Amino acid sequence: MNNLSFYQKHKFKIWRNFSYIFFLLIFIFFPLFHVVKLDIAHGVSYLFGQEMPATNAFRWLILIIGGISILIIFTNLILGRVFCGWICPGGFFAQIQEFFRKKSLNPKTKKFSKIKYYLITGLVTTIFTFLIFNWITDLRAFFYITNPAFKPLWIAFAISFIIFYFEMFVADKWCRVYCPTGIYHKITPYFHFVKPVLVNKQECSDCKECIKACPMGLDPRKMAYINDFDRGIQACIECGECVDACVQSQIPKGKEPVLKFVKDIHNL
């Protein structure tokens, strides 16, 4: 058992990335194949491939926003912030950015390559902004100067780019502090059917690997007992990174992992 496989070490990371990629593909292909899309450049909208006037888009826009809000309340009620940790494309991009942020830090010199990080952030932001605009316009309109939407689109793109650049630049901190959806999560009713909890205090080596791994800056050993928007269970996105970290820390020492997803903390 000491020789852990890659899957055993990164079980939650692997499943979470599968989930993120699945929802990212939906996010890309739904507007691309006109399952649902507004095309302001040509004054039309689409629903399940059927073209209709752009004004009709408001109906399904309200439906989509309403549907996502209900989905969030529903998932929050059952599992907590799984939308942030397993579904949200913004959360996935923030995770990618966090990876680049760590890669920009030279482990030997401890120097942070700012230029490298600025450029990578610019590239990731450009991709993300185009993916968002793919919902509201035919992207080809960005390259046809004769289209009346050309100028307004580029102005809207520049404003959005600045906001998204900030989102990408701060990476995980966006989900922790600034994201409006994350704030909505914290204030909607929640019930965590399962949550990461320290199940055996005596066997914990106090290595703090779970704390280092937590993208929300929590202490996963304590947060389930804390009722607080920033330090408590409300902030946990149920990602399982802390559980993976404990497996990686404890098993090579010949010990059992002590941080696990459990249902009822009162029985501990």
Ligand code: SF4
């Ligand atoms: S406490 Fe664990 S499950 Fe919750 S956000 Fe932190 S790492 Fe993820």
Ligand code: SF4
């Ligand atoms: S990773 Fe596991 S052993 Fe290390 S401090 Fe966290 S709970 Fe304790």
